[in-house]
Amino acid sequence: MSAAPETGPDATASLGSYVASWCPAPVTDEDPLLAGPVAALSAVLDLPAPVARDGDPLPPLWHWLHFLPWPAHQALGADGHPRDGHFLPPVPDRQRMFAGGRCTITEPLLVGEPAERTSSLLSITEKHGRTGDLLFVTERREFRQRGRTCLVEEQDIVYRSGRNEARHPQSLDTSARPEADAPWQLALQPDPPLLFRFSALTANAHRIHYDAPYCRDEEGYPGLVVHGPLLALLMLELPRRHAPARQVRALSYRLRAPIFGGERLAAYGTPTTTGAILRTATHRAGEHATAEVDFA
Structure with a gap:
C-alpha cells in the first residue's frame, strides 16, 4: 500500500467520482535491458550465477527490474511512495495495494537487447467492500524488441482513500x-x-x-x-x-x-x-x- 495526496477525502464522494474524467494517455518508454539488474537479483536470491547474460532469455517477470521510474526525491510522499504519477488515480489520501496480474509471452525478452514498452490504462472499476470503497485500476503494458511484440502484461492495482482497516497479527513466530x-x-x-x-x-x-x-x-x-x-x-x-x-x-x-x-x-x-x-x-x-x- 502507498499513500499520496495530503488532503483528506470527502466523505460524501465515491472514489469513482474522482476518476470520472481521468483518462491518462498511453506512454511509451525505452530500456536497454542491461544484464546488471539480472545479476544483482540473482545474487539477492543466493543463486550461484546470473540466471541470464547478454543474449539470453529474460525469465518471466524479471522485466520488473527494468523500465523503472525514478522521480525526484521531493516528489515522494511521507511514506516514500510518489505523490503523483501518470497512472496514479487522483484519489485523496490514496492507499495503494498490488493485487495481481497476468502475462502472455509470445517470445521471451532478450537481455542486452533494447526494448520498448507502451503502457496504457485498460480499465477502472469501483467496488464496495466491508472496509469501504475500493478502486480497481488495471494497467496494460506491451513490450517489443526488434519491432516485434514479445510480451503483454496486465497489472491490477487496488486503491482506497484513507487508512487500511484490515487486521494484522500483533506478533510473528519467525x-x-x-x-x-x-x-x-x-x-x-x-x-x-x-x-x-x-x-x-x-x-x-x-x-x-x-x-x-x-x-x-x-x-x-x-x-x-x-x-x-x-x-x-x-x-x-x-x-x-x-x-x-x-x-x-x-x-x-x-x-x-x-x-x-x-x-x-x-x-x-x-x-x-x-x-x-x-x-x-x-x-x-x-x-x-x-x-x-x-x-x-
Missing part, C-alpha cells in the same frame, strides 16, 4: 516453518537486508519494506512487509528451476495476504499436464499468493 507435500518447493526467510536490496532493485521507496518503526506506528503492521512482486517472482522460480526446458507461455498471479519480514515462507508448485499451480505459504496461512503457469 521460528515456525510452513509444511506442505508438493513436488516443487522453495524456502525463504526474508530479512531486512534482502527486502532493502529488493526495494533498491525495483526502485521502490515505500517505507513499509525497510522502515520497521514506520510499519508499526503508522501502518499498523507487526513488521516489515515482504514485497508482493517478490512473492510472485519466488513462485515463478519453481518452474524455472524444476522445468527449465519448458517455456512459460502465459501466467497469472494473485496476492491475497501479506507476509512479513523474518517469517519463514515457502513457495510450492504442482506441475499439471499443461503447466503448474503455484502458491506461497507460511505457518499462518496456506495461500498468501497464488499463481498458475501455462507452458508453450
